[in-house]
Amino acid sequence: MGRWEPNARGRLEQAAMDLFIERGFEQVTVAEIAGRAGLTERTFFRYFADKREVLFWGQGALRELLVDTVAGAPDSMAPIDAVAAALEAAGAVLQERREYARRRQAVIAANTGLRERELIKLASLASALAGALRRRGVTGPAASLTAEAGIAVFKIAFERWMSEAGEADLPRLIRASLDDLRTVTAAV
């Protein structure tokens, strides 16, 4: 019968992240997360299917942003630049939550199952990007290759963003990593 709680999702997320970092993902229960947030388990399950979803719930919105940005890119734009624009748009969203992203990454890095889930997420984003490119008329292996290259660029940029001190800018790092990819693949 719980009534609607203002910003319950945010409080649950904050409580979960604090607990995951203090004690490790495996050790934390949903009851503890709800308790720390001052809410009931019932309220928790209104927002998340399980404790893992606290770390992955934004995935659908991220995929949608990538696909919509590729679809909306000017026809004249090269496929790799449409993908880069999509990744930069996603990077700009993540940039707003750098401290959260850093804490989330620490939780994921400490747990094999979560690291695997993150890899699967990236593979599914690569498929979504390849699909969006095909709908723009990119044919054959070029669609998958461009999407996979984009995800590789994103992965490296994200790692740099997490490891660099100070005010590193994720969209800028994505653009720089694409330039690096061009450099490392350049024929001699």
Add this chain to the structure above:
Amino acid sequence: MGRWEPNARGRLEQAAMDLFIERGFEQVTVAEIAGRAGLTERTFFRYFADKREVLFWGQGALRELLVDTVAGAPDSMAPIDAVAAALEAAGAVLQERREYARRRQAVIAANTGLRERELIKLASLASALAGALRRRGVTGPAASLTAEAGIAVFKIAFERWMSEAGEADLPRLIRASLDDLRTVTAAV
């Protein structure tokens, strides 16, 4: 006390693959695999930790081949070409077993858990390649980026190899996919 069986590994692998394709990976038991091969369960477990390992036991040797090829490449060779040489060497080994690779791929494609395991395998090969490049003196994000780009190239080449009819040549497809990557990432 089972005595040593000539080519027991090969017979078990063949029996397992037949059963996985006939009935689906989930439905098959180790007892059935051993029975089909005319061997005991005890013999099965001398070669494989579980039925999944029948599909993944070559991973260590593959990683070693990649790492050794990168390490042994001439100093003058560009990092991406050392990675391409390593992937082509692996491709040449796989080329010898195309029919097996095709059956294995059908089993993996039909099972979510196996598809995830395959992604994790590719990520671990990317890490191994990046490590081998760092030991050649490649610094900073270039090592990871080159390794990830190589794995993306391999993945697409492998998919083409599996889907193309006739006598497609995997090492040649790897080289062609690297050229494609250069084309799709080329700055306009």
